[in-house]
Amino acid sequence: MKTLTLPIKVFDFYAEPPPRRQLKIACEITNTASFDICILDAWIIVETLNGLKLAEGKIFQTMHNRVDPAIIPSGKSGLGAIHIDLPVQVLQHIEERRAGGDIKLLLSSRVLVSEVLAVDAVKTLGIPFETGFGSASSDRFEYLIPQSEWIKVLKRLAWSELELLELPVAKIKGTPALTRAVQRFEDAQDCYRRGDWAETMMNCRKAFEATIKDTTGENDLKEASKALEFLIGEARKAEPLNEVVKNLGDFLHLARHEQFPPIPIKPEDARLALHLTGALLAYLGR
Known part of the structure; x- marks a missing residue:
């Protein structure tokens, strides 16, 4: 059974205003395997302050509109985005627990990938196997949004405590x-x-x-x-x-x-x- 680590790095985030109210986290995923891969699916759990669950489900999306960029070559990186819906009740819980501080997001994931096989110049997908986004030292990923940036997110979301x-x-x-x-x-x-x-x-x-x-x-x-x-x-x-x-x-x-x-x-x-x-x-x- 194949194993590999998929390090993930956030390079930007964006808040979508009402009526959608969503936090989009743009990220870069690195393929550390010795072979090319294709991400087929991902199930992600996003938690924050004191274990508050923000989202769970198929909220990861690879960022490409052609077939070739869907393949992440060995040692290279691909782009993706995590979409977190933030309804009123969730924002209220966040603000009560945040108490004027920063926001730390904790992501755990199950990611289904396939090795990309080349047979006679034709690329095919191998048997799918499961891995996760994280780092060499952890199967979880943490991302900190500073207070100053989170306040900008709240304004973009048109959020009011009342x-x-x-x-x-x-x-x-x-x-x-x-x-x-x-x-x-x-x-x-x-x-x-x-x-x-x-x-x-x-x-x-x-x-x-x-x-x-x-x-x-x-x-x-x-x-x-x-x-x-x-x-x-x-x-x-x-x-x-x-x-x-x-x-x-x-x-x-x-x-x-x-x-x-x-x-x-x-x-x-x-x-x-x-x-x-x-x-x-x-x-x-x-």
């Missing part, structure tokens, strides 16, 4: 009193992706301050009731919501750097700030 709330961003931005609030809220999301929990909360607070300033001309969260009544149009609803905004403002204020003694701000604090702020903006935007 997507499940169905935040009507376009409609909110069309409301002059909320335009700057959405900008501050987007700043908060950027801070969250970088792992800056305190700045996440501070930008959430700035979103409310912008809303109040652009509706009442005041810079004080104590004027929230006027802003809420202006946006909702119903004083009896604005009154209890004012208490919500006031108490949320006190919570967000805990992230100020001059607090003494300093209060540790955790990922779950920042995530709560995003969800509550996003929910209120979604409500006001409707």
Whole structure:
């Protein structure tokens, strides 16, 4: 039974925006055997943070549109791509576990290949056998996506931490009193992706301050009731919501750097700030 190692090297990756939302990892596969081969099929499992499974299946595709490049000569390399679908629920799990850090992908695989035989100048495929992508020291392959690059991927995917709330961003931005609030809220999301929990909360607070300033001309969260009544149009609803905004403002204020003694701000604090702020903006935007 033939055995060989197929070292794999990533040379690029690309995020496909909605509605597909897919991460495409372009790679180079080297044939270390003493004979030419052809990759027939591959079954790949992709895992990331704390064993979170991102994908499993026939997600590898060789990159060629002619027959000859499908053959990887001995000692040479061929091109391929791994396609990972990233639906909303998967992205949410990734972001909760990533907590502002890098993304490490761990790939395990079963690859079906055949030796390419030349008989009287005619090339035929030998009996298929199984191998895997990896390296000389491991049958698994790891690839690290730095935080800075992953943030670019998220933007390309048009991902929002508040997507499940169905935040009507376009409609909110069309409301002059909320335009700057959405900008501050987007700043908060950027801070969250970088792992800056305190700045996440501070930008959430700035979103409310912008809303109040652009509706009442005041810079004080104590004027929230006027802003809420202006946006909702119903004083009896604005009154209890004012208490919500006031108490949320006190919570967000805990992230100020001059607090003494300093209060540790955790990922779950920042995530709560995003969800509550996003929910209120979604409500006001409707």
